[in-house]
Amino acid sequence: SAVISQKPSRDICQRGTSLTIQCQVDSQVTMMFWYRQQPGQSLTLIATANQGSEATYESGFVIDKFPISRPNLTFSTLTVSNMSPEDSSIYLCSVVKDEKLFFGSGTQLSVL
Amino acid sequence: DQQVKQNSPSLSVQEGRISILNCDYTNSMFDYFLWYKKYPAEGPTFLISISSIKDKNEDGRFTVFLNKSAKHLSLHIVPSQPGDSAVYFCAAPTSGTYKYIFGTGTRLKVLA
Numbered sequence: 183s184a185v186i187s188q189k190p191s192r193d194i195c196q197r198g199t200s201l202t203i204q205c206q207v208d209s210q211v212t213m214m215f216w217y218r219q220q221p222g223q224s225l226t227l228i229a230t231a232n233q234g235s236e237a238t239y240e241s242g243f244v245i246d247k248f249p250i251s252r253p254n255l256t257f258s259t260l261t262v263s264n265m266s267p268e269d270s271s272i273y274l275c276s277v278v279k280d281e282k283l284f285f286g287s288g289t290q291l292s293v294l
Numbered sequence: 295d296q297q298v299k300q301n302s303p304s305l306s307v308q309e310g311r312i313s314i315l316n317c318d319y320t321n322s323m324f325d326y327f328l329w330y331k332k333y334p335a336e337g338p339t340f341l342i343s344i345s346s347i348k349d350k351n352e353d354g355r356f357t358v359f360l361n362k363s364a365k366h367l368s369l370h371i372v373p374s375q376p377g378d379s380a381v382y383f384c385a386a387p388t389s390g391t392y393k394y395i396f397g398t399g400t401r402l403k404v405l406a
Contacts (some may be wrong), residue, residue, distance in 0.1 A: 225396040284335030
């Protein structure tokens, strides 16, 4: 398995500001993934973060809105930029081990 | 296009009885399926998986059944316990990638 520490666990932010979410894994992994769960909806993949290269974004998500850093094999950050109320969601980082996804505890973001 | 569907948003079951959670998929290329459990304010945790070469996988109180011809899988929990109350997601990785597609989840409530 994998132990993933994610912070902050929750935040309430003002419209137009940015929030950076941090994710630390207890072992080295090639890929880290960022998911979003909007209220009452499924988990949607935002992007895949690879160490040493730019993140790969899924359709509907762009780097200017969700910049990602991956400075080493155990750490990644996701920034939610210029936030609007529509960005209110749970944000989750995850890694794959033995074909299973393991998740951090999530960041509950509310944008006013 | 929702490739993984959970048509029941919620389910209530009496303690000690069987809980059956259903999941349908449309992509015949899916060959591996997972179930996750999510408590409030926590990230999803892996519960059980099944490969398409099997039609059943059992782990303690949890059994997953796969019907490939119907593109349907189900999770059985026997006996159900109040601690099983959570949201359950089924998921499948897109073939050849680490992109996991999730259903919308079923909220299970086990009544004491």
